[in-house]
Amino acid sequence: MAIFKKPNFINPFVELMLDRYPLLEEGHETEITIGPGGVSKTDSSNPTWRLRSIDHDWTVTISVGSLAIETANYQSRIDFVSRFRDVCDAFLSSVGRSVVMRLGVRYTNQIGVGSFTVDELAQFFRPDARGGLSIPPDGAAIRHVINDASFSIEDHNVQGRWGILPPQGLFDPTLAPLDHASWFLDIDCATAASVTMEADALAAEADTLSKRAYGMFRWLVTEDFLRSFGAK
Numbered sequence: 001m002a003i004f005k006k007p008n009f010i011n012p013f014v015e016l017m018l019d020r021y022p023l024l025e026e027g028h029e030t031e032i033t034i035g036p037g038g039v040s041k042t043d044s045s046n047p048t049w050r051l052r053s054i055d056h057d058w059t060v061t062i063s064v065g066s067l068a069i070e071t072a073n074y075q076s077r078i079d080f081v082s083r084f085r086d087v088c089d090a091f092l093s094s095v096g097r098s099v100v101m102r103l104g105v106r107y108t109n110q111i112g113v114g115s116f117t118v119d120e121l122a123q124f125f126r127p128d129a130r131g132g133l134s135i136p137p138d139g140a141a142i143r144h145v146i147n148d149a150s151f152s153i154e155d156h157n158v159q160g161r162w163g164i165l166p167p168q169g170l171f172d173p174t175l176a177p178l179d180h181a182s183w184f185l186d187i188d189c190a191t192a193a194s195v196t197m198e199a200d201a202l203a204a205e206a207d208t209l210s211k212r213a214y215g216m217f218r219w220l221v222t223e224d225f226l227r228s229f230g231a232k
Contacts, residue, residue, distance in 0.1 A: 017051050022053075047064070077207065103205050103209065118137070144166050155192045158187070158212055165177075189209040
């Protein structure tokens, strides 16, 4: 976006965010290449800024052409969308308007397989969503199971991925691998068209995307999952 090329554009935005996100980190975007030799990462020349809360639970990231907010301590859709709206409002008032080509909401869950048996993990999902988890092992140990489904709903795209990964396994190169086997559920919802760059409109769209993601989540999981993790 051309607006990002203004010198020192980040300074007014940082000042508006200091009360909630006082920790500032500057760096560069990471370019990820997937090839025959595996996944490689290199830093590009494009700068990034990360503003974190004191407890490091929340992070606001700005790079050339993107604005994001993420949390490792998700409480509710209302809280998340409210914070997103505040970030958008501060961005618009300090940096200015541009064009939103894509707006997305993503939920990622990952736990160590050692906490549950494979049979218990299978019970977390509806029978018609278990995929390879439903295959009788006949004494063999499952190394990995990955299910992937993509849907279009009106003007939204929804992708869900879930299963079991081996140690150091990846389902997304932007997330760090774990040293032990893990179970994951990843739901990504995004707009299929541009969105009006106004704080209220962006927040309303983010709320709709969150509901889409939650709808898929509730379709996939069973009451066993809800009881195990206290979800509602």
